[in-house]
Amino acid sequence: MTRKISLTGIKPTGNLHIGNYFGAIKPALELAKEYDARYFIADYHALNIMKDPKELSALIREVAAGWLACGLDPEKVVFYRQSSIPEVFELTTMLMAFTAKGLMNRAHAYKAAVQENSEKGGDPDAGVNMGLFTYPVLMAADIILFDSDVVPVGKDQVQHIEMAQDIAQSVNHNYKQEVLKIPQALVSESVAVVPGLDGRKMSKSYGNAIPIFIPETQLRKLIMRIVTNSQAVEEPKDPETSQIFLLYRLFADSKEQAALASRYRSGGMGWGEAKEELFRVVNRELAPVRERFNAIIADPAALDRVLAAGAEKARPIAAATVRRFRRAAGIE
Ligand code: TRP
Secondary structure, three states, X not given: OOOOEEEEEEOOOOOOEHHHHHXXXXXXXXXXXXXXXXXXXOHHHHHOOOOOHHHHHHHHHHHHHHHHHOXXXXXXXXXXXXXXXXXXXXXXXXXXXXXXXXXXXXXXXXXXXXXXXXXXXXXXXXXXXXXXXXXXXXXXXHXXXXXXXXXXXXXXXXXXHHHHHHHHHHHHHHHOOOOOOOOEEEOOOOOOOOEOOOOOEOOHHHOOOOEOOOOHHHHHHHHHOXXXXXXXXXXXXXXXXXXXXXXXXXXXXXXXXXXXXXXXXXXXXXXXXXXXXXXXXXXXXXXXXXXXXXXXXXXXXXXXXXXXXXXXXXXXHHHHXXXXXXXXXXXX
16 A cells, blocks of 8 residues: 655754654654655755855754654655755746745745834835745745645644645646645644743743753753742642643653652652753653764764765655656646
């Protein structure tokens, strides 16, 4: 039986943290059990906002090493860099011919930029490059090129998937045949919200994140910095409202969770002790991941070979889609 195809797009952002780990990386890697899973690093998307070559190339390697360290198996799935697949850009150009400019005008990211500029009273398009404006077309090409059935995304990306559907449908409608597969968004409702060091949702922009790959001593320091209330050691404590416990849940098995919850409730345990216990389980999970990451990042040539092998697997799939479209379009 042929399996359905999932496609995960990875933005090269640095410093993956445990919010990404539980919220995006783990669920995306789970897809490989059920789907013919494909993953790619969206490096040309990043170029729209990142113009420093050193920074960009380091980030691309870091994020690739990060996903591999977290368990992405390049033998079992297809893992490549967007920039290694020239067909992405060929398809983008073809899709442009089927994309209404008005559709792009309505894209959230572009609209937000225009609104911010207008509020400042300046040129509404200030700082907006064509890459940003046409981002949804490139993203549609990423998806459609690989015959994706499902695309796991956060709610903020659903509009982009709808645009990809719109664009693919206008192609199919024009040629009166199913030239392109129509993708579906896979929005997970049940993904854990990971609390950060200050109790707000963990996010790089809040500065409250615990990075996945930091050395053990730094990991301990960060965990010790988790904000707590001023309850004394002997007081009974409520695990449900403690972000130490909420984090603990993500890393501990059910027996450990029950044991720590009961120590909370019976009193006699200070926050320092709870943090030590949290550190123990976090480090238990992250130590091997960190070790793999350090080994991968230390050998960039080997990493590049992994990505090149992934591109080799990806290109024939991409070429077939472009060929189909070109034939339908009368460009052979
Ligand atoms: N736009 C996505 C994000 O901001 C990244 C992305 C680019 C993507 N192309 C994609 C995601 C294709 C899924 C499929 O996170």
